[in-house]
Amino acid sequence: MKLRVKVISAEESNLLEDAGRKLSVSSDTLEFDLGAYEIKTFKLRLQALLSARPPTPSHALSKQFGFQGRVSLCEQTPGQFR
Known part of the structure; x- marks a missing residue:
């Protein structure tokens, strides 16, 4: 599964x-x-995401990935994960 953020572990x-x-x-x-x-x-x-002020987790995800509400950190195509 490929994510849009660097995974430490x-x-x-x-x-x-x-x-x-x-x-x-x-x-x-x-x-x-x-x-x-x-x-x-x-x-x-x-x-960690770099920002002028520490964002809340939901704020950081919506700002970084353009999502609101539920979020998905992976790119999914039918039948496979990328």
């Missing part, structure tokens, strides 16, 4: 955010296996 997580297996990270790309109908949760450490 990533690991699988459960819904309680308990740490799981560490994932391979290359700058803005995560590598993981995903089976049919499988749902995965990830815990990510992202590079």
Whole structure:
């Protein structure tokens, strides 16, 4: 999965955010296996966004990526993640 922000580290997580297996990270790309109908949760450490004042997380994402409300940090095309 290719993200629009630099990933410092990533690991699988459960819904309680308990740490799981560490994932391979290359700058803005995560590598993981995903089976049919499988749902995965990830815990990510992202590079800090530079700003004159520390933004709130939702403000930072909407400003950086042009999203409002729910956000997606990946580019998805039908049948594949990039």
